[in-house]
Amino acid sequence: MVLEAARKLQGQIVAWRREVHQNPELGLETPMTEALVAKALSDMGIEVRTGVGGHGVVGLLRGTGRVEQAEDGGQESAPPVKTFAIRADMDALPVTEETGLPFASKIPGRMHACGHDAHVAMLLGAAKVLSDMKDKVRGNVKFIFQPGEEGPGGAHPMILDGALEDPKVDAIIGAHVGPLWDVGPGQIGFRTGPVMAATDRFAVRIQGKGGHGAAPHYSVDPVVIAAQIAVSLQTIVSREVSPISPAVVTVGIIKAGTAPNIIPDYCEMNGTVRYLDKSLASFIPRRIKEICEGIASAMRGTATVEYTHGYPPLVNDPGMTDFVRKVAASIVGPENCVEVQPTMGGEDMAYFLNEVPGAYFALGTRNPDKRADFPNHHPKFDIDEDVLYLGSAVFAQAAIDFLARE
Numbered sequence: 271m272v273l274e275a276a277r278k279l280q281g282q283i284v285a286w287r288r289e290v291h292q293n294p295e296l297g298l299e300t301p302m303t304e305a306l307v308a309k310a311l312s313d314m315g316i317e318v319r320t321g322v323g324g325h326g327v328v329g330l331l332r333g334t335g336r337v338e339q340a341e342d343g344g345q346e347s348a349p350p351v352k353t354f355a356i357r358a359d360m361d362a363l364p365v366t367e368e369t370g371l372p373f374a375s376k377i378p379g380r381m382h383a384c385g386h387d388a389h390v391a392m393l394l395g396a397a398k399v400l401s402d403m404k405d406k407v408r409g410n411v412k413f414i415f416q417p418g419e420e421g422p423g424g425a426h427p428m429i430l431d432g433a434l435e436d437p438k439v440d441a442i443i444g445a446h447v448g449p450l451w452d453v454g455p456g457q458i459g460f461r462t463g464p465v466m467a468a469t470d471r472f473a474v475r476i477q478g479k480g481g482h483g484a485a486p487h488y489s490v491d492p493v494v495i496a497a498q499i500a501v502s503l504q505t506i507v508s509r510e511v512s513p514i515s516p517a518v519v520t521v522g523i524i525k526a527g528t529a530p531n532i533i534p535d536y537c538e539m540n541g542t543v544r545y546l547d548k549s550l551a552s553f554i555p556r557r558i559k560e561i562c563e564g565i566a567s568a569m570r571g572t573a574t575v576e577y578t579h580g581y582p583p584l585v586n587d588p589g590m591t592d593f594v595r596k597v598a599a600s601i602v603g604p605e606n607c608v609e610v611q612p613t614m615g616g617e618d619m620a621y622f623l624n625e626v627p628g629a630y631f632a633l634g635t636r637n638p639d640k641r642a643d644f645p646n647h648h649p650k651f652d653i654d655e656d657v658l659y660l661g662s663a664v665f666a667q668a669a670i671d672f673l674a675r676e
């Protein structure tokens with residue numbers, strides 16, 4: 271029934287996707303998308319709160335299923351009303367679109383190259399399906415639309431602004447499209463536990479003592495110190511973190527110097543750190559600091575380290591992952607529900623999953639026959655739109671089934 275309703279909405283879901291796709295907005299500045307989402311939700315009779323943590327939108331559908339049930343079965347025994355949340359991100363990327371699609375971005379330098387336009391459309395589709403069958407919804411459903419996933423992060427500000435409160439959210443789900451997890455079109459990928467990595471970064475400033483390139487003995491060379499540090503930082507992962515715990519320390523920038531015959535005064539390094547195990551959130555920064563400071567000091571210089579925590583690891587709750595997997599199997603068939611590997615990319619859905627149990631899954635939209643086989647963030651990235659109603663159906667069915675439990 272849900273699947274059928276979602277299938278009938280496919281044209282509308284695609285229309286929403288294309289409208290959002292043509293009008294991409296970056297970071298936390300998503301007022302047009304906010305307005306589009308708010309209007310669509312209000313037209314469905316859903317309560318809407320805009321401006322949540324910036325330009326976030328929270329829609330609230332109060333199902334009537336439980337009231338009817340209470341009248342049949344007696345008011346006293348009615349369990350408390352639960353609230354199920356579904357989240358979509360709605361920001362684009364600073365990329366100039368090269369798809370040549372008739373509904374390509376109208377704004378040069380901006381593109382929905384990660385498929386968040388599809389996430390918005392699928393969630394609006396689920397909201398429409400559920401608002402049309404309110405009597406089957408035995409509790410509340412919250413539709414959370416957040417900006418800033420590609421940075422600087424829109425989930426956390428929305429949580430601080432009460433997105434998960436009033437009514438309190440009991441569980442949350444969300445999904446990502448694209449070839450990110452190598453899931454085929456219409457297939458849904460799941461994994462329990464840590465699925466996406468923390469995305470921290472660090473900056474190191476190495477102070478030496480500049481001088482003539484021909485007289486290193488009068489100087490303290492920060493380039494040589496940086497080289498030692500760059501190599502030694504690799505031993506954090508290879509020698510100190512458990513080999514069965516995925517982690518990455520990458521030095522992406524080393525900057526120093528102005529001429530071949532000058533020993534520079536200082537050198538700057540920048541890097542990114544990824545890990546799936548939350549316990550590494552304090553260990554890796556401590557070791558980066560100790561290695562940088564220790565090596566610099568041993569080589570007569572100094573190093574100062576600035577470490578910035580990004581999104582935490584995204585961790586799927588085992589019970590919720592099993593639950594959504596069963597729901598998805600009823601929609602796309604068990605043969606189309608696949609197990610995925612973790613990725614070391616980050617995702618700020620992690621903040622929501624830190625607050626309430628939930629599951630984040632992949633909906634495959636890669637289809638070479640439709641030129642939809644470029645990776646996320648590529649200027650030619652596109653999706654197989656034909657499967658979007660499946661995402662809406664899984665969202666809506668999960669809400670109904672979760673609220674019907676017990």
Ligand SMILES: [Zn+2]
Pocket residue numbers: 384420646647
């Ligand atoms: Zn992305």
Ligand SMILES: [Zn+2]
Pocket residue numbers: 384385386419446
């Ligand atoms: Zn994304």
